[in-house]
Amino acid sequence: MAALVAGANAALTVENPGLDHVVVGMGWDTIPSNGPQAELVPFVVMCDGDGKAVSNDHLVFFNQLVSADSSVTFIGDGDQEQIDVQLKLVPEDVSKIIFLAYVDPELRGHGSFASVRSAHIRVATDENRELVRFNMSVLKLESVTAMIFGELYRHRTDWKFRALGQGYSTGLAGVAKDYGISL
Amino acid sequence: MTAPSNPRTDLVFLRRRIKPGRTQPAAAASGQATASAPAPASAPAAPSLTLRPSASAPARPAPTNAAATSPAPARQAQNSQTPQTPPANTPRSAGLVLGRGTTPSSTSARAQRLAARRQKAALEDQEVKLLFPAPGIADVYELNLVDRVLRLSALQSCVGTMVVSGSTAIAWESVRGVTGGKTVDGHKAGTPVETSGNRELVGYNGREALVSLRHVRELRRAIFINRSSSPMGVQLFSGDTVALPPAADGTQMVLLAHRIGNVLELRAEPVPHDWPDIKIWQEFDFSMTHRAPVSSYGR
Structure with a gap:
């Protein structure tokens, strides 16, 4: 297991020959509240060579459990969200897969990442052997309403993972604008 | 002092570790060639030392004797035949595994959960496809x-x-x-x-x-x-x-x-x-x- 820092990458398939199936886990703790509390939603975007979402069918989240090509499947349903990626099924036109979480833009006080602690993303084999892990230790999250945890990306014929921890103050709308997602 | 050829197995600390890749020590010791035998589909890779942290919940079942009988190239051949979804219980490597702390069924449980999710999504897709066209x-x-x-x-x-x-x-x-x-x-x-x-x-x-x-x-x-x-x-x-x-x-x-x-x-x-x-x-x-x-x- 390797711990990454923001911006670092790991050569998944080079260091693990034969790896064709990974499970990406995203987790966090939120400070409990009696009132309306921030609800984080894990979200996956499959991007083309220009860094834009291939289509809305290439998004994976709790209300769209499987990508159009069946390569990415959302299997998490709790604090430990998990996304299953079958690397060999990912279409050639997908150059990277973004893993993020946004605070649901609920009108009755949507909150921010300020109430989030111990956020992390990890990549494991399908047998749950952890390959890399990125623990986010980002401060000043009061204005952050969406966060890109990391990305899987192609490097020639291989797959790499990069830890990011990139926050957005514009929430899902900002992410949608950057990645060309049609809301 | 020379080691006895038939070590006592009734004493745990004298029990000889069975080398991976040899399911029948007696047959191997008698000179039977195992490398030329046809490889089963669930053949593992070459023996290796794998250190796994038990805290991160490794979920691989212990390699079975049947899986440990074939050489490494057999697995490559199997991969080339079925590249998409290797069996969930296929061992990736044979050898000494430290930190084996999870139940053998966790991999299959994950596979079942994955299959259930895909089936649920397929049913939903089918349900939506059956609807008549409607504007957005x-x-x-x-x-x-x-x-x-x-x-x-x-x-x-x-x-x-x-x-x-x-x-x-x-x-x-x-x-x-x-x-x-x-x-x-x-x-x-x-x-x-x-x-x-x-x-x-x-x-x-x-x-x-x-x-x-x-x-x-x-x-x-x-x-x-x-x-x-x-x-x-x-x-x-x-x-x-x-x-x-x-x-x-x-x-x-x-x-x-x-x-x-x-x-x-x-x-x-x-x-x-x-x-x-x-x-x-x-x-x-x-x-x-x-x-x-x-x-x-x-x-």
Whole structure:
């Protein structure tokens, strides 16, 4: 297991020959509240060579459990969200897969990442052997309403993972604008 | 001192470690060649030392004897034949494994969970594909007797809050059959549905009716009644809106939001203007659920 820092990458398939199936886990703790509390939603975007979402069918989240090509499947349903990626099924036109979480833009006080602690993303084999892990230790999250945890990306014929921890103050709308997602 | 050829097996600390890749030590010791034997499909890679942290829950079952009988090239051949979905129980390597702390069934449990998710998604897709074509919210300005229905996308159906302005009463039914109703003036019936975010699944905030779309999968349907002379309006997180006309010619439009699979469908349903709310509930088969008081629990 390797711990990454923001911006670092790991050569998944080079260091693990034969790896064709990974499970990406995203987790966090939120400070409990009696009132309306921030609800984080894990979200996956499959991007083309220009860094834009291939289509809305290439998004994976709790209300769209499987990508159009069946390569990415959302299997998490709790604090430990998990996304299953079958690397060999990912279409050639997908150059990277973004893993993020946004605070649901609920009108009755949507909150921010300020109430989030111990956020992390990890990549494991399908047998749950952890390959890399990125623990986010980002401060000043009061204005952050969406966060890109990391990305899987192609490097020639291989797959790499990069830890990011990139926050957005514009929430899902900002992410949608950057990645060309049609809301 | 020379080691005995037949070590005692009744004493644990004298038990000889069985080398991986040799299922039949006796046969190997007698000179039988195992490398030329045909490899089974579940052959592992070359023996290796694998250190695994037990805290990170390794979920690989212990290699079986049957799996440990073939050389490494056999697995490559198997991979080339079935590259997409290797069997969940296929061992990746044979050898000494430290930190083996999880149950052997966790890999298959994960595979089952994955298969269940895919099946659920396939069923939902099929359910949505069977629907007749309907316009999206960007295609319709007003839901009325001509344009009766529109359908949201999976993403539109689950982000943020659906705001319905101009309604005077609402009723809802969750997937678990919890049914309730409320008026804009605060009168209540039935049972509210609280979400994990400590908000009502369907409720009023001021004079606007709200549906928490983060929890849309808990919603079966909801209706929005308008007894005012103003139109009703629906707004999504994307900013898209659609209107419903006020009552006219003795007919009022009720907005029905109905979840089908992973999409929400919005319908304008005409009902007589003089029908009370309870009559409308009956027409749409809403039967209010009530919390039984603890005192009624007679045991």
